[in-house]
Amino acid sequence: MDTIVDQTQSAIDYAGELTVQLRKGFIVECVLLVAEHPAYASEIITKLEEAELDVVEGTIYPLLSRLSRDGLLVHQWQESPQGPPRKYYQITDYGKAVRIHLAESMTKLNQVIKSLRKEQTNE
Secondary structure, three states: OHHHHHHHHHHHHHHHHHHHHHHHHHHHHHHHHHOOOOEEHHHHHHHHHHOOOOOOHHHHHHHHHHHHHOOOEEEEEEEEOOEEEEEEEEEOHHHHHHHHHHHHHHHHHHHHHHHHHHHHHHO
């Protein structure tokens, strides 16, 4: 009985690690979609949460920095009526091209999975 419990927990852990990897690319596309219009970090987080994507600041801030450094986003400081200036992020043309190719790849992968699942249910 312990072996089944151990295997189940191992499978859950392994699937969890894979899910983390899948989410990384998925979150990039989501951020690039939100940044179609200028948005500051807290606003990006809120929009992702409203779309029912669980995100934490510790993930988004480093991601925004990396996407900016890689040329997918640009940022601009703007005065805020409620406190210090805010850094607004917006997608670049390069970021749009990356987003399009990423979306195509994800769509194709999703179609493959759907096809394989359909084969499994038809057997």
